Amino acid sequence: MAAVTLPTQNSLTDLADAALRACGASGFTASGPHVARSPITGTPLGGVEGETSVDAAAERASTAFGSWRTTPAPLRGELIRQFAGLLRTHKADLARLVQIEVGKIESEALGEVQEMIDICDFAVGLSRQLHGLTIASERPGHRLMEQWHPLGPTAVITAFNFPVAVWSWNAALAVVCGNPVIWKPSDLTPLTAIATNALFTQACINVGAPDHLSQVLLGGADVGAALVAHAGIPLVSATGSTRMGQQVAGVVAGRFGRSILELGGNNAAIVAPSADIELVVRGMTFSAAGTAGQRCTSLRRAIVHRSRLDEVVERMSGAYATLPIGSPLDSGTLVGPLITTTALQRMQAAVDTACSDGGKVTVGGERLLADDAPDAAYVRPAIVTMPEQTDIVATETFAPLLYVMAYDDFDEALALQNGVPQGLASSIFTTDVREAERFCAADGSDCGIANVNIGPSGAEIGGAFGGEKATGGGRESGSDAWKAYMRRATNTINYSNELPLAQGVKFG
Numbered sequence: 001m002a003a004v005t006l007p008t009q010n011s012l013t014d015l016a017d018a019a020l021r022a023c024g025a026s027g028f029t030a031s032g033p034h035v036a037r038s039p040i041t042g043t044p045l046g047g048v049e050g051e052t053s054v055d056a057a058a059e060r061a062s063t064a065f066g067s068w069r070t071t072p073a074p075l076r077g078e079l080i081r082q083f084a085g086l087l088r089t090h091k092a093d094l095a096r097l098v099q100i101e102v103g104k105i106e107s108e109a110l111g112e113v114q115e116m117i118d119i120c121d122f123a124v125g126l127s128r129q130l131h132g133l134t135i136a137s138e139r140p141g142h143r144l145m146e147q148w149h150p151l152g153p154t155a156v157i158t159a160f161n162f163p164v165a166v167w168s169w170n171a172a173l174a175v176v177c178g179n180p181v182i183w184k185p186s187d188l189t190p191l192t193a194i195a196t197n198a199l200f201t202q203a204c205i206n207v208g209a210p211d212h213l214s215q216v217l218l219g220g221a222d223v224g225a226a227l228v229a230h231a232g233i234p235l236v237s238a239t240g241s242t243r244m245g246q247q248v249a250g251v252v253a254g255r256f257g258r259s260i261l262e263l264g265g266n267n268a269a270i271v272a273p274s275a276d277i278e279l280v281v282r283g284m285t286f287s288a289a290g291t292a293g294q295r296c297t298s299l300r301r302a303i304v305h306r307s308r309l310d311e312v313v314e315r316m317s318g319a320y321a322t323l324p325i326g327s328p329l330d331s332g333t334l335v336g337p338l339i340t341t342t343a344l345q346r347m348q349a350a351v352d353t354a355c356s357d358g359g360k361v362t363v364g365g366e367r368l369l370a371d372d373a374p375d376a377a378y379v380r381p382a383i384v385t386m387p388e389q390t391d392i393v394a395t396e397t398f399a400p401l402l403y404v405m406a407y408d409d410f411d412e413a414l415a416l417q418n419g420v421p422q423g424l425a426s427s428i429f430t431t432d433v434r435e436a437e438r439f440c441a442a443d444g445s446d447c448g449i450a451n452v453n454i455g456p457s458g459a460e461i462g463g464a465f466g467g468e469k470a471t472g473g474g475r476e477s478g479s480d481a482w483k484a485y486m487r488r489a490t491n492t493i494n495y496s497n498e499l500p501l502a503q504g505v506k507f508g
Contacts, residue, residue: 004368005327005370006040006327006373016097016191019094019096019191020191022090022093023093024199024202025194028046029048029049033050034047035047038101039102040103040376041373042341043373045100045191050216051215051216052218052223057182058230058232062180065153068175068179068209069179073128076127077127078124078127080123080172080175081124083120083200091113092110095113096109097192098163098192099328101163101189102163102192102294103292103337105335115168116164119461123172126173130177139494141496141497141498142493142500144493145491146490146491150486151258153181153233154234155228155236156171156184157224157236158185161296161339161398162295163185163186163192164196166476167183176482180212180213181213184216185216187219187220188339228252235257235259235485236260239262239263241264245470249472258484260466260475261471262467262476264396264470265297266395266396266420266424267287267457268303270304270407271304271305272431272435273305273308274431274435275308275431276453277312283427287427287456288455289400290334290457292336292337293401294399297425297459298398300393300396301402302402304407305413309404320363320382323335336378338377338379338399341376344367344379344399347365347399347400348365348367350392351384355384362385363383365380365384367379368380381402383402385403385405386403386404389419393405394419414443418445423469426439428453440452446468448465462479463478464476464477464479
C-alpha cells in the first residue's frame with residue numbers, strides 16, 4: 001500500500017488555532033467539551049467551547065425577531081453586505097479551516113468561501129426586491145395584493161461536506177427576509193461554524209443589529225432533534241441523508257412547521273454517441289473524484305452508449321490512475337481524504353457488493369496508508385463497470401466510487417438515469433441538440449438539476465438548488481428560493497363606499 005506524507009498533528013492544531021483567532025473566535029481550550037478532529041491525520045485537534053441549549057437559543061432568537069422583522073429590508077441587507085466584506089478579508093483564514101476540518105484541497109476550500117460571498121452579494125440585492133403582487137379584483141373600488149413577511153427563527157442543520165457554504169445559502173436569505181438563524185453544524189465541523197459566527201457577530205456590531213441574529217449550537221444528533229421538535233422554530237432547513245430527512249420531515253410537519261430538505265443524491269451522466277471525449281473525461285473526473293466524492297452532487301453513475309464504452313472507460317481509468325492523492329494542504333494534491341475511516345469501510349463494502357453483482361473494478365479502490373496516521377482514510381477513486389443497475393448502484397455511497405453502465409438507445413439511458421430513488425443532479429454529454437433538449441424536457445431527467453456538457457456538480461448560486469424524490473424537494477440559494485423563508489399574506493383593500501361581495505353573493 002502506498003504511503004501518504006502528512007503534516008504533524010501539532011502543526012494542524014496551530015494552523016487551526018491561528019485561523020480561528022484571526023476570525024475573532026476563541027481558540028482551543030484544554031477543557032473544551034467539543035472535540036475538533038481533522039481527516040487529514042484522523043486525530044483530534046483540540047477542545048472548543050460551545051452552546052448546546054436549544055430552548056435558550058430559541059428564546060434569544062424570538063427576542064431578536066421582535067425587532068429584526070420590522071427593520072427595513074435594505075437595512076437588513078446592509079448587515080449582509082458588511083458580513084460579505086469580512087468574508088473577503090478573512091477568505092484565506094476560513095478556507096484554511098475548511099481544509100483542516102473537511103480535507104478539501106485549497107482551490108475547493110477557497111471556492112466554498114467564495115460561494116458564501118456570492119450568496120451574500122445576491123442577498124444584498126434581494127433586500128431591495130422582496131416584492132409581492134398587485135392582483136386585479138373583481139369588486140369595484142377594491143385592490144387585491146400579496147405581501148411577504150418574515151417567518152421567524154430559522155434552524156439550519158448542515159452536513160460536514162460543505163460546512164459553511166450551505167449555511168450561508170440559508171442564512172443570507174433568512175436574515176435579509178427578517179429571520180434570526182440558529183445553526184446546528186455537523187459535529188465533525190465545529191471550527192468553521194465558530195469562526196463564521198464570529199465574523200457574522202462582528203458584522204452585527206458594525207451595523208447595530210440586535211444580538212443573537214445568528215447562533216451556533218454544538219453537539220450531536222440530540223441537539224438537532226431538539227431543534228427540529230421545537231415549536232418556537234417555524235422553519236427547519238436540513239442537509240443530510242435521506243433517512244435523516246424522513247425523520248425531520250415527519251416531526252416538523254407534525255407540529256405544522258415548514259422544512260427545506262436537501263438530502264441524498266445518486267447523480268448520473270449520460271455519455272451519448274456524439275459526446276466530446278475531452279469534455280467527458282475532464283467533467284466526469286472532477287464530478288466523481290473531486291472532494292473525494294463527498295459532494296451531494298458528486299457523479300455516482302456513468303451511463304455510456306455502448307459504442308463509446310471502451311473508450312470512456314479507458315480514458316477515465318487512465319485519468320484516475322494519475323490523480324495526485326494526499327494531504328489537501330499540499331499544493332499538488334487533487335484528492336484529499338475521506339472524512340472518516342467509517343466512510344472508507346462503506347466504500348470498500350460497496351465495491352465488494354458491486355463485484356459480487358458482476359461488476360469489475362477497472363481502477364482504484366485501494367487504501368493509501370500513512371504510516372503515522374492509521375486513522376486517516378485516503379483511497380484511490382474507483383471505477384467499477386456494471387452489467388446492469390443493481391441495488392448497490394441505486395444506493396448512494398458517499399465516496400469516490402463511479403459505476404459505469406452501457407446503454408443502446410436514448411430512452412433506455414433516460415430510464416437508467418431516472419431509475420433510482422434520488423433526484424438531485426444529472427447531466428448529459430452530447431452534441432445532438434435533440435438529445436440535449438429532450439434531456440431537459442418534462443419527459444427527460446427527473447432531477448432538480450439537469451446539465452448539458454458539464455458534470456452534475458458545481459452549481460452556481462443564481463439558480464435554486466435542490467432535488468426531487470428522495471432528495472427531499474427543497475430549494476435553497478438563488479432564483480425565488482427566498483420565499484421559503486417568508487410567509488405570504490393576501491390583502492383585500494376596499495377604498496370605496498360600498499361593500500360588494502365576491503362571486504356576486506348577496507347578503508341582506
